[in-house]
Amino acid sequence: MDLPEREPNGLRVLDLCCCSGGASMGYWRAGYDVTGVDITPRPRYPFPFIQADAIEYVRAHGHEYDLLHASWPCQFGAAITKGTNAHLRDTYPDLLPPGREAMLAAGQPYVIENPEARKDVELCAAQFGLPTIRHRRFEVHGWTPMGLPHAPHRGYVRGWRHGVYRDGPYYAVYGKGGGKATIPEMQEALGITWTDVHEELTEAIPPVFTQFLGEQAADQLLAAAA
Template sequence: MPYPTDTRARTRPKPRLLDLFCCQGGAAKGYDDAGFDVTGVDTEPQPRYPFRFVRAEAVAFVLEHGAEFDVIHASPPCQHDSDCQRLQGNTHPDLIAPTRAALKATGRPWVLENVRGAVPKLVRPVMLCGPMFGVETYRHRYFETGGGLTLNQPHHRPHLVPQAKMGRPIPPGHYGQFVGNFSGVDLARRVMGVPWMNRDGIRECIPPAYTYHIGTQALALLAATGMGVAA
């Protein structure tokens, strides 16, 4: 007697995304919302990271394991190119070039993110800003892509809403500037969409809305080309 056949569609596993230099997971949340299964890597413990986490050196990890993932995002520490750090005379390693080389070596689609000071080192980066996605803060982040993934530059509207001064309370009708030792952590959590983060995480994070935008385009690439690891 033949057994009945289960004709229900099997659930396909989510594409896997590797989140390098992950910190507290702002970028990760956006990719998760877009539909990725996210794994974060950082050299420091990240107890607030909301997804699977591996403590490791990011460049070494991606060279060994990067090809096991469908898409890779990397946010090398921005202190080397931070205006604030330069003014204070602090020095930090520049990891953009070695990170890019490691990303290219994987053969996977990738995203390399950093701050305005790093723009001369990035190749045709796309700039994203909060109001493009309804996020009420002017946080510019720059995204270089490769491995077949491309991004179009969204329209950047003029900054018409005034911004509170750095570290000051936010007056009514102003956007917050959530950097440094800023005030209003609870407000920043709501504005940025990162309710699990503390001040240290918020001051440097990528708003999840940015990587949701990127993630949807990465998923479209995987679907159109069959580039996924499991394809």
């Protein structure tokens, strides 16, 4: 794919558990050179990719990058696993504590996205004008993030809830059926065009999130190095 034009900032970011590259694209747009790591092959990932165990890789190579990002798998701490699928919780590994420890040991600034992470900043897709309500919690280390005011949502998420169908300005970017978003609608809602794999879109971070955070981090890292 043709990558969007941007102004390079000379920094390198390592995106751990990168999946299809939603977070990576945001960092690219913010000016970073990006490398992704995932234990699963990701043929649609648009940047240099390393198939490896993310914790092992960051332990060995994290010090080589200017900023570390990790979206440690969230099934262990996700709301649905605590509620509807609580009986499955023990089948998912909790990678957040060992992942955080490995990132700290690398000695570089980091960003962690995970529902159980420390909430240094929380972003919602609707804050950026995207037609979905997707909240993500971020923990940071080695720099200070700025958040955004969270305006009230403007209506319903389209689809069936408890036997009632409601129309609304937001797409449900998860699951299938029941009025949930189609693949083109998911791509529109997230600002992601380079993958049409449902599972990858369901898990993706909108690139606007990490562009917003990455620009702030770059300003602070470059100022500290000056």
